[in-house]
Amino acid sequence: MFSTRNFNRSKPVLFILILFPSLLWAYQFVTGNLGVNPIEKLMDELGLMALRLIIITLMITTLSNIRTLKSIVVLRRMIGLFAFYYVCLHFSTYIVLDHFLDIQFIIQDIIKRPFITFGFISFLFLIPLASTSTNNMIKRLGFKLWKKIHYLIYPVAILASMHFYVLVRADKTEPVIYMGIIILLLIHRIFKRLTRPQLAQ
């Protein structure tokens, strides 16, 4: 049985582990060690990390259904906020480094290119999630409303994986794996609701 205390204790280590890649890539970028096309590389790494973290938050919710892992849910907020952190870095790399604040061009890009549209909407949906991720906010909104807002994580995850899927030119194995995981987790949730509706309340 893992207690809430066990998981809380692991938080500082987890914090550093998840933060570390961003520091490493920033360092490699500045020192010119991110390969031949560093801006592309940076953007890809940040985006992939964000997508993986989003999927992990969904997994945590599912895992917390297992009796012995119930307390794992205390890690969800931190990982969710880190997902937002990586999405912000990913998006600002696109805005600042890739397109050098050419806002007019960027708006066109968001409208015209479906994969960027998906990514952008996913980012927008993450903002209310991140900004209500405090105990105080849960109190102010009430748990029910708060929970409703946080259902946004499903469109966020689906759009983010579609963003990746559409971007890949030919070998879609990796994005398909991510999409598959997201769909399985969703099916599990729906199944749970249908079979034990009282628990979903």
Place this chain on the structure above:
Amino acid sequence: MKILGSEITPYKTYLNRRKFIKGSLASAMLATVTSSAFANHDSDLSIYTKNLNENDKLNSYEEITTYNNFYEFGTHKKHPHLNSGNFKPRPWTIKIDGLVKKPQTFDLEKILSNVTIEDRVYRLRCVEAWSMVIPWQGFQLSELIKMAEPLSSAKYVQFVTVFRPEEMPGQQKRTIIWPYREGLRMDEAMNPLTILATGLYGHEMPNQNGAPIRLVVPWKYGFKSIKSIVEIRFLDTQPETSWETLAPWEYGFYANVNPNVNHPRWSQGTERRIGEFKRRETLMFNGYEEEVAHLYKDLDLTKFY
């Protein structure tokens, strides 16, 4: 192979020359400063003097050989460099068939002994909106076409890449339909800018860049420049090409570099030149408008992209 031998310009010398080339008249044309051992610089200079404009600078050998697309070795741009070690580019033959006087198979050495290897410095613009400037060694495709003796009914040329899944790990997966195929209209194939390249930076063509022989069509997106060619077929109808077959709404047969034709994934208006921080404007026909625009004067380029 022709460009090999004691008189070849060493790679180091090439790098040192970069400093010299920059800012000199020769910047427009690497050809004037390379060894005459493997390049006949007296051929039509006017074709490539304007091919490297003042704003262009050669990409390094490392950039060119560690970052490129060659799905036969994997889908990531580092894969060709990492996974092409087991590829054996010798011995090599090219099969010529279709609408020709006599179908035959040429030994690569035989082809090379009949052509003139020249230096050609070309911009390469990938459909993914990145670009490089690459010093190729090669010969005009038109020379091989003359050797092949196509019939007057031949209107198109199709190219096929080698299929060797045991040496090309990317081919073990059905990412695209193997073997890779590309094609050109006959007048595009005969255009003096179109070359078959056998080397870069004075080296034999590295495996990851399409050893031992590849096409280079500088005014078209990079995927048209098919690598490791084993078959050339002359046809009277437009051949199927790999990317067009896979996603016709994204990649057309012509695939001319065109900043005005939108692409669902990448804006084609700008590009990142590898090694540069800020994007630059993409030029019509990748800057080779003067040489090739006439080929398309009767074609609606937004429809035939």
